[in-house]
Amino acid sequence: MQILNRIYPSFKPITQLKKNNKVKEPLFNSNNFSNLAPLKQDTINFGASYKLNRGLLEVVDIELCNFIYENTDVPAENLRKILRESLSQFVISEKNPDGFIQRISTRIKFPESIREKTAGKLGEAFEKDMSKVFNPKDLNDIKKVCGDIIGARVILRKSELDKTAQIIDALIKKVKTGELKITKIENYVSDDPSSGWKYFREEDLQRLCDAVNETRKTEPPIEIITTKKETGYMALHIDLDLSNPEYKTKNNNYKGEIQILGCDVAKLKDVEDFCYKLKDDKDLHSGNSSYKPFVEYFLKLTGKDHPNAEKNFIEYTKRAYMYQRRKEPVNPSNRKRKDNSLPTISECSMTGKIPEGLDFNVLASLKLYCDKIYEIVSKI
DSSP states (O other), rough: OOHHHOOOTTOEEEEEEOOOOOOOOOOOOOSGGGOOOOOOOOOOOOOOOOOOEEEEGGGSOOHHHHHHHTTTTHHHHHHHHHHHHHHOOOOOOGOOOSSSEEEEEEEOOOHHHHHHHHHHHHHHHHOOOOOOOOOOTOHHHHHHHHTSSEEEEESSSOOOOHHHHHHHHHHHHHHTTOOOOEEEEEEEEOTTTTTOOOSOHHHHHHHHHHHHHHHHHSSOOOOEEEEEOOOOOOEEEEEEEEOOOOOOGGOOOOOOEEEEEEHHHHHHHHHHHHHHHHHHTTTTTTTTTGGGHHHHHHHHTTTTTTTTTHHHHHHHHHHHHHHHHHOOOBBBBBOOOOOOOOOOOOTTTTTTTTTGGGOOOHHHHHHHHHHHHHHHHHTO
């Protein structure tokens, strides 16, 4: 907090904010399955690297995005059902203290985020091949290019390869029944060959891929995509087709994504997303003023007064992911590891290379501050 107050003087404790606002209905419905609770916010960023041309936002109809958002209930519940039936047996609980999944969370992309992603994809299409430009005013075209409107995270408490193989086995069963329609498998790994921190064996991923291809019949086969992120991010991403001929037209043709990663990596990812959305010229929550402190603070410390800050921040991020990945996720019922902080600049051997205010713990504090402002003003 001292660093925040020194670099961002207008920072005020959240207790000074008004708390007597009217409460609106929550954006997400509660779920009876406690370990499959909706995320409070649209925090999952799926790694787009494009710089957003903000002028393209005007091309995408926000009312159409609202319509898409409002009709996700059926496919979203179908995804939750699949996850409950296949993976709940592995989730830690009082009855299952040895469960190796810490929690499973789902979320729906907000209309503003759908609009922003559609605009970004349109920009990509213009840059790559004009003949493949989609219609940003067509309902199904938007659903097609926004493959993560409905998302889920499977957060691992333990990540031994024999345990993650059980996740693959459970997913294969759903693939073979036709309930789980996988369209893409992307494995994000470290580019450090000495790390040895894989979430899944190659042969287990190949078993899942083979099962998918056996059920796709006339469709082209999929392959496992191995991606080395510049930031060092590690996770398994699985793209889904959530269409069903029994759904009403307005509830159909949605795409989805499942992310599987360790709890420590997920914690860092939430903060890192914010930073890289700004790097890619994206607005946080589509420009909501609640996030102005974070925007101004981060851009100030990565601006022209700190010419190497952005490059070194990427290296810090990469080292931070490796540091997090080396932590075996804490057991909620037996806290052997009390440390709940994010990797510091010092722990990642980046002291003196980037401003101390870019420490992930400082950024996490400012993000939490903005989150609380957003929560309050959204209830007015």
